Amino acid sequence: MTANGQAVAVSPADQIRDRLDDPKVAASLNNLLDHADLLAVLVTGLDGFVRRGDAITDSLSSAVNDFKGAATAGALPGAEALKGVDLQGLAQSLATLSNSLVGATPAINTLLASRLTDPQAVEVLAAxxxxxVDGKAAATADPGGPKGLFGLWKVTKDPDVVRGLGFMIQVARAFGRQVGQ
Incomplete structure (x- = not known):
């Protein structure tokens, strides 16, 4: 920086003023100020966590040792099966799953809010x-299926087929009404 033709050292205050001229920095600071109450709670919580870090670590170590002791004493049923668990792999899988869940949260919320989770819908989906599965097994056993139009017409005499087609037609009507709205 120059003043009256002479070089002047840039002060920290000048550097801050220059950074505040950046719209991104100003927007970020405004965002922080808008959430100052939340930041205060977070800082207080982190401070308490750091201050009690030794006590928390001791407590966790004690809990793990208690668990190990109970597992070796046979007090926990099935604890022997947990010894072969790859904890590192499990942690990586959980991290991957949690990242996927974050991305899928809007879709999951939509599904949970829909009638798809209604008990009647679940029963229909189970049926x-x-x-x-039954149809796949039947198709494997009789891969040819009905032959031609006469074969299809003959199959419509089966009451199960008539019920299934009737159900599909009603679903198509209901879906058509939904699409039309």
Whole structure:
């Protein structure tokens, strides 16, 4: 910086003023000021956590040792099966899963708010799943299926087929009404 033709050292205050001229910095500072109450709570919580870090660490160590002692004493049923668990792999899987869940949260919220989780819808989906498995087995046993139009017409005499087609037609009508809205 120059003043009256002479070089002047840039003071820290000048550096701050220059940074405040940046719109991104100003917007970030405004955002921080808007959430000052939340930041105060977070800082207080972190301060308490750091101050009690030794006590928390001792407590966790004690809990792990108690768990190990109970597991070796046979007090926990099934604890022997946990010894073979790859904790590092489990932690990585949980991290991957949590990242995926964060991205999928809007879709999951939409599904949970929809009628898809309604008990009646769940029963229909369970019946559909069983029908898909049974249908796959039947198609594997009789890969040819009905032949031609006459074969299809003959299959419509089966009451199960008529019920299934009737259900599909009603679903198509209801879906058509939904799409039309």
């Amino acid at each position: 559909l799943g069983q029908a898909l």
